[in-house]
Amino acid sequence: MDKKKILVVDDEPDVTDLVAYHLKAKAFHVETLNDATASIAKARSYQPDLIILDIMMPDLSGIQVCRILRADPKLAKVPIIFLTAKAEAHDRIEGLESGADDYLSKPFSPKELVLRVESILRRVAAPLEPVSTKLRVGDIQLDSDTHRVTVKGAVLDLTATEFKLLRIMMERQGRVQTREHLLLNVWNYSTEIETRTVDTHVRRLREKLGTEAGWIETIRGVGYRIADKKLPA
Structure with a gap:
């Protein structure tokens, strides 16, 4: 997993700095952005293995970004984890229905976030066992x-x-x-x-x-x- 690339998008620099610090400590390559409108172009050029995306951002919400990414053939399969300050169940459901793989509510444990990143990347990378092809x-x-x-x-x-x-x-x-x-x-x-x-x-x-x-x-x-x-x- 030390070769995996993670893109972190959140309008709060403190959040992106915190997430990047803990992911880099696990030897991930990390790029951060605090501007949602620039995240699409960045994702297309960086081609990350996983994206961590805040939901509530000005100009473009994380859900809107997720839907745009899911419509891009080169990024449609990239796992996305939402960070959300919204506690309501229907808000979390909307995030998952937009195409996200997982979500974590703020305030969050950086350790739990890293564990979820590692878990999703293991799942994506693991070959399917040949039970029935x-x-x-x-x-x-x-x-x-x-x-x-x-x-x-x-x-x-x-x-x-x-x-x-x-x-x-x-x-x-x-x-x-x-x-x-x-x-x-x-x-x-x-x-x-x-x-x-x-x-x-x-x-x-x-x-x-x-x-x-x-x-x-x-x-x-x-x-x-x-x-x-x-x-x-």
């Missing part, structure tokens, strides 16, 4: 070799997190996957964090699956599973 449920086909998911032949544009989430549930069709289990196996989090992260990603995944979304069954209060039979929409 090709999986099929209904009209959903998943190919681990090509990292591609299709529905009725149409290729879906899934993030790395969405792909791994779907693959784990398809491999274990019929078995309930608790939110905690998914956090550990998809996000590599061994500590208790907000499980709404899982719910938001499942909701995004269902939207992308379209007519095949009924295969994902919610087990209220527990988690999710790929059903043995597609549920009605």
Whole structure:
């Protein structure tokens, strides 16, 4: 991980300095910006392995920046962690729905932020274990070799997190996957964090699956599973 490049964008210099200090202590290459409007061009030239992005910034919000990055083919797969002073659940959900991989509320622990950065980068870099290279449920086909998911032949544009989430549930069709289990196996989090992260990603995944979304069954209060039979929409 000592070669990984991190871009930190926050309008508060104290925050970017703090984050950069702790990331550099772990041998990451770090670039910082305090101007959201310059962050798009910087991301395109720097090509970071991960972006840490404040939500509440003047002129351009972190959510707007995230959506622009997700629309750029060269940056669409780059993991994004939001820093947010917003405590409301719907604000955090909006951040995840814009395409972010994770979020951390201010004030935050620099140690926890570094651990989350390392966890996401390990997940992105780790090769998928060869359990089943090709999986099929209904009209959903998943190919681990090509990292591609299709529905009725149409290729879906899934993030790395969405792909791994779907693959784990398809491999274990019929078995309930608790939110905690998914956090550990998809996000590599061994500590208790907000499980709404899982719910938001499942909701995004269902939207992308379209007519095949009924295969994902919610087990209220527990988690999710790929059903043995597609549920009605």
